[in-house]
Structure formats: C-alpha cells, structure tokens
Amino acid sequence: MSTLVLLTLTGLGLGALYFLIASGLSLIFGLMDVLNFAHGALVTAGAYAAWRLTGHLPFAVAIAAAIATGAVLAALIETVLIRPLYSRPKDQILVTVGLGLALPALVQGIWGADARQLRAPRQLAGTVSVLGAKVPTDRFVLIAAAIVVLAALKLFLSRTRYGLVVRAGVEDRAMVTALGIDVRKAFTLVFAIGGALAGLAGALGGVYFGSVSPDQGTSLLVFGFVVVVIGGMGRTDGVALAAAAVGLIQQFTNYYAASGLGDFAAVAILAVVLLARGNRDGARRLIRRAA
Amino acid sequence: MILELDDVRVTLGGSHILQGVSFSVAPTGVTALLGRNGVGKTTTVKAILGLVPRTGRIDFGGDPVHRLRTHEIVRRGIGYAPEDRCVFAKLTVTENLALAERRGSAHAYDLVYELFPELKTRGAQAAGTLSGGQQQMVAIARTLLNDNRLIVVDEPTKGLAPKVVTEVAEVLERAAERVPMLLVEQNLALVRRLAGDGVVLAAGQVVHCGPVRELLADAALTQELLGVGQARGENVTLYTRPAPSGGSTHALAIVKDRQPPDEVSPPESTRSDAP
Ligand SMILES: Nc1ncnc2c1ncn2[C@@H]1O[C@H](COP(=O)(O)OP(=O)(O)O)[C@@H](O)[C@H]1O
Numbered sequence: 341m342s343t344l345v346l347l348t349l350t351g352l353g354l355g356a357l358y359f360l361i362a363s364g365l366s367l368i369f370g371l372m373d374v375l376n377f378a379h380g381a382l383v384t385a386g387a388y389a390a391w392r393l394t395g396h397l398p399f400a401v402a403i404a405a406a407i408a409t410g411a412v413l414a415a416l417i418e419t420v421l422i423r424p425l426y427s428r429p430k431d432q433i434l435v436t437v438g439l440g441l442a443l444p445a446l447v448q449g450i451w452g453a454d455a456r457q458l459r460a461p462r463q464l465a466g467t468v469s470v471l472g473a474k475v476p477t478d479r480f481v482l483i484a485a486a487i488v489v490l491a492a493l494k495l496f497l498s499r500t501r502y503g504l505v506v507r508a509g510v511e512d513r514a515m516v517t518a519l520g521i522d523v524r525k526a527f528t529l530v531f532a533i534g535g536a537l538a539g540l541a542g543a544l545g546g547v548y549f550g551s552v553s554p555d556q557g558t559s560l561l562v563f564g565f566v567v568v569v570i571g572g573m574g575r576t577d578g579v580a581l582a583a584a585a586v587g588l589i590q591q592f593t594n595y596y597a598a599s600g601l602g603d604f605a606a607v608a609i610l611a612v613v614l615l616a617r618g619n620r621d622g623a624r625r626l627i628r629r630a631a
Numbered sequence: 632m633i634l635e636l637d638d639v640r641v642t643l644g645g646s647h648i649l650q651g652v653s654f655s656v657a658p659t660g661v662t663a664l665l666g667r668n669g670v671g672k673t674t675t676v677k678a679i680l681g682l683v684p685r686t687g688r689i690d691f692g693g694d695p696v697h698r699l700r701t702h703e704i705v706r707r708g709i710g711y712a713p714e715d716r717c718v719f720a721k722l723t724v725t726e727n728l729a730l731a732e733r734r735g736s737a738h739a740y741d742l743v744y745e746l747f748p749e750l751k752t753r754g755a756q757a758a759g760t761l762s763g764g765q766q767q768m769v770a771i772a773r774t775l776l777n778d779n780r781l782i783v784v785d786e787p788t789k790g791l792a793p794k795v796v797t798e799v800a801e802v803l804e805r806a807a808e809r810v811p812m813l814l815v816e817q818n819l820a821l822v823r824r825l826a827g828d829g830v831v832l833a834a835g836q837v838v839h840c841g842p843v844r845e846l847l848a849d850a851a852l853t854q855e856l857l858g859v860g861q862a863r864g865e866n867v868t869l870y871t872r873p874a875p876s877g878g879s880t881h882a883l884a885i886v887k888d889r890q891p892p893d894e895v896s897p898p899e900s901t902r903s904d905a906p
C-alpha cells in the first residue's frame with residue numbers, strides 16, 4: 341500500500357512538472373502554430389537561475405527569479421527571432437531548434453557539464469507520511485503548483501480580454517486581426533506565459549531531481565511534447581490529464597516492469613493514442629463516404 | 632468616395648488572381664461587387680483588408696491604407712463579415728460580440744439586440760452550435776457593433792434557406808441606412824433591392840461599373856457578365872417578381888437548380904457545424 345501511495349504521488353509530481361512545460365507548449369502551438377523546440381532551454385535557464393540564487397536569497401525569491409528568467413527570455417525570443425519568421429515556418433523551427441541547442445551549450449560553457457546540486461530549503465527537503473508512505477514534500481509542492489497554474493490559466497483564458505483573444509486566435513487567427521485586434525501582442529504574451537511556466541518547471545524540477553544540469557530541460561521537453569500531442573494543442577484541460585497520466589504510467593512502469601522502461605511506456609502511450617485517433621478519423625471518413 | 636482601389640493586384644500560389652482591380656465605393660448606400668464564382672470577389676475583399684499580400688493603392692476615407700496591417704486598417708473603421716461567416720465556433724455568442732468590441736468606439740449593443748433579439752437569448756450558446764442563418768447574424772452584428780465608416784459583407788446569403796435570406800436582406804437594408812456598404816452577393820434580387828452602384832469582376836479584372844438597375848435591366852449584359860440563367864450547380868438563383876404596386880418589396884421567388892437541401896433550421900434547433 342505504501343509503495344502504491346508513494347508511486348502515485350511521485351508520478352503525479354512528475355506529471356505536474358510535465359504539465360508546467362506542456363501547457364505553455366500547447367498554448368504556443370495552438371495560437372501560433374509554432375513548435376517551440378527552445379522551450380526546454382527555458383526550463384534549463386529557470387533551473388540555473390534558481391540554483392544560482394538558492395542559499396543566497398530566500399527560496400521564494402529564487403523561484404520568482406526562475407519564473408522571470410523564463411518569461412523575459414521567451415518574450416525576447418518571440419519578438420526578436422520568431423516574429424520576423426511567421427511567414428516562414430520552416431526557418432522558425434530551425435531557429436527554435438538552434439536555440440534549444442545553443443542555450444544549454446552556453447549554460448554548459450559557463451557552469452560546466454556536470455549536474456549541480458540544488459539544495460532545497462529545509463521545509464521542502466523533508467517527507468510527509470501518507471497512509472504509511474514517506475512521501476517527499478516536494479511532490480506536494482509540485483502538484484500544488486500545477487493545480488494553481490491550471491486554475492490561473494483557466495481563469496486567464498475564460499475571464500480576461502487577452503484570454504478571449506487567445507481562445508479566438510487558436511480557432512482563426514486571421515479573423516481576430518480582421519476584428520481590429522493586434523494578435524501579435526497576444527503572441528508575445530502567450531510566449532511569456534509559456535516561458536514563465538517553463539522557468540517555474542526548471543526551478544521545481546531542480547528540487548524534484550535534487551540537481552540541475554544543462555540538458556535537464558531538453559530531456560523534460562521530450563515528455564512535454566508527448567503530453568501535448570496526447571492532451572491536444574491549445575487544450576489546457578486535456579494537457580493536464582495527459583500530464584498526470586504520463587507521469588503515473590512512467591513511475592509505475594519503472595517500478596513494476598524495469599527501471600528505464602517508463603520512458604519507453606510514455607512513448608508507447610503516445611503511439612497508441614495517435615493510432616486510436618487515426619482510426620477514429622479514418623472511421624469518420626468512412627462513415628461520411630458511406631452517407 | 633469612402634474607398635478607392637487603384638490597380639490592386641494579388642498573386643496567390645503562383646497564379647495572378649487579381650490583375651489590376653480599380654473601382655471606388657460610394658460614401659452612402661450599397662455598392663455591389665458582382666461576378667461569377669471564382670472571379671476574385673473574395674480576394675478583392677481580402678486585399679482591401681490586408682488579409683492577402685497585394686500591390687497597388689487603396690485609399691480609405693482619403694488616406695492610403697495599403698501599407699497598414701489588417702488590424703490597423705480595420706481600426707480606421709471597417710466592419711467585415713467574411714464569406715462563410717467565420718464566427719468563433721467554440722466561443723459563446725456573447726464572447727463573439729465582446730471580441731469585436733473596438734476600443735475608441737461606442738458599442739451599439741442596443742441596435743444589435745434590436746435587430747437580432749435572438750443573439751441576446753442565445754448569448755451563452757457556443758456560436759458553433761447556431762444555425763447558418765444565426766451565425767450570419769453574429770457576423771453582421773459584429774460589423775454593426777462599432778462606429779464603422781464602411782462595412783464589407785461577403786456573400787451573406789450563401790447557403791441559407793429562403794426565409795432566412797429575406798431576414799438577412801432586411802437587416803442589411805437597415806444597416807445600409809446607417810453606414811456605406813460594399814456587398815458581395817450572388818442573389819440578384821437582393822442586389823437589385825439594396826445596391827445603387829455595381830462593380831462586376833471577371834477573371835480578376837473589373838469589366839463593368841455602373842448603376843445596378845441599368846445592368847440588371849439589360850438581360851443580355853447580365854447574362855454575359857454574371858451568367859444568370861445558366862445552370863449553376865452550386866448556387867441558388869433568385870429572380871425578382873415585380874412587386875405588386877404599392878406592396879411589399881419582399882417578393883423574392885426562388886428557383887433552385889440541383890441544389891442539395893440547404894439548411895432549414897427552425898429557430899429552436901441547434902445545428903453543429905463541427906465535423
Ligand atoms: N489561397 C489561394 N491560393 C491559390 N488560389 C486561390 C487562393 N484563394 C483563392 N484562389 C483562387 O482565386 C480565384 C478567385 O477566388 P475568390 O476570390 O474566392 O473568388 P470569388 O469570391 O469571386 O468566388 C479562384 O480561382 C480561386 O480558386
């Protein structure tokens with residue numbers, strides 16, 4: 341029983357991390373059709389920002405700095421590098437891939453390739469007993485952060501003017517501009533939000549893994565993409581569910597099958613979901629043709 | 632002239648869709664943009680709004696706008712109801728209207744809800760679940776919400792049931808009393824009823840300009856330019872019956888050719904456009 345509880349909460353913690361990364365990716369792709377391969381680099385940037393400040397300043401400040409680093413970097417990337425290329429999607433992908441490689445390389449150049457230990461504050465380092473299981477406190481912090489972010493994103497999307505613009509833009513960008521709205525402002529905002537969440541994911545990921553390393557963001561990004569594809573582009577609820585599912589399946593597979601098989605399981609679910617979706621679409625097409 | 636196009640050219644996917652279109656839109660009443668399917672009417676409208684890359688000169692209210700981006704052109708005071716309506720299917724009716732609210736303009740909700748009372752009662756409904764006619768109402772309402780100096784309406788009656796066509800016609804007539812309109816329309820009865828001047832396109836060029844009444848009175852010319860009378864599989868063709876003297880002008884008779892049943896949706900029904 342205690343193993344089950346530990347695995348579940350750890351899986352949900354991992355899923356929370358994936359959600360923080362994937363929700364931004366999904367909004368960015370849904371609104372702008374941009375596959376942001378630089379998103380993992382923003383996670384790494386946030387992780388290192390938190391690592392540099394931890395121990396010197398209160399941990400909350402380190403987290404805030406990670407969020408700010410992600411947001412500012414993302415807004416810069418959008419305005420300087422992505423914006424001129426909206427009419428050239430292939431070049432846009434190349435730019436984000438290039439950044440995704442260059443930023444971690446820069447981090448490695450400055451702070452070295454080795455993982456650096458991130459000492460979380462005492463309050464986060466302990467464990468909490470749940471039904472006999474000693475669950476590390478940071479799992480709860482991650483889950484809580486994801487829940488707060490999910491609620492905030494939903495409020496933003498449903499209650500604010502910009503949220504309305506984003507939802508409409510996901511459906512039909514051209515029509516949004518034809519209503520007199522400068523949709524590019526929403527682009528920058530969504531990039532910044534995605535970057536902020538990536539930065540937060542970097543900092544909390546550092547706590548979860550106990551260390552930061554230049555490639556951490558990129559490894560997490562892979563699962564971010566898996567979650568986005570399963571959950572749906574521009575669909576925050578779907579992404580949250582998919583993130584939880586992938587985190588749980590990964591943990592359980594790693595424990596009950598073989599360590600390392602969890603990553604494979606995540607990709608396997610992706611394949612199953614894609615095939616099922618393909619079949620459903622295929623079936624629909626058949627029905628339509630028959631009708 | 633509220634809008635003037637001079638030598639507007641558009642190339643899409645390597646083909647020259649508009650090959651030097653020049654015409655102007657009168658500062659009052661309705662100017663009809665006519666022509667057979669595929670001659671470039673929608674492309675012309677998109678060129679005006681900057682939704683397709685184009686060359687040439689476009690003046691709106693005396694100022695050049697062809698270098699501006701779409702949202703900047705629209706903010707100068709253009710309301711646009713596109714072909715196929717383009718309402719945001721997942722947004723509610725109220726949200727669709729709220730999105731259209733422009734800063735620096737009064738928002739004529741009174742007028743909109745007076746013209747389209749249904750949009751108020753269906754405010755919380757997702758726009759994608761409305762019937763085609765109701766979606767067209769949303770699209771037209773968006774153009775009337777702001778203080779516009781011109782509204783551009785592209786085929787507002789396309790695919791609508793006859794009864795709904797009449798409703799749309801009435802609304803457009805009222806709108807035209809307030810604001811000049813550039814109207815793309817295949818329904819010649821409606822064009823005759825609403826429009827003063829007409830501009831006819833063929834193969835990406837203007838082939839005729841002048842009062843609509845004179846054009847439509849000339850059966851041979853109408854046949855030559857608009858192909859009315861030919862079997863056109865995808866279109867509802869309407870003819871005007873001479874209105875009884877002193878009677879209503881709503882006498883629209885409809886002749887359909889090889890037309891799949893168009894949407895005949897009672898007001899209470901909900902029809903999803905989602906595939
Ligand atoms: N994106 C596009 N790429 C290539 N050709 C296009 C595109 N959009 C429209 N066309 C072509 O341009 C011509 C004019 O289209 P359109 O302006 O929609 O005509 P209309 O509105 O008069 O029916 C058509 O032959 C159409 O096939």
Ligand SMILES: [Mg+2]
Nearest residue numbers: 672673714786
């Ligand atoms: Mg058209």
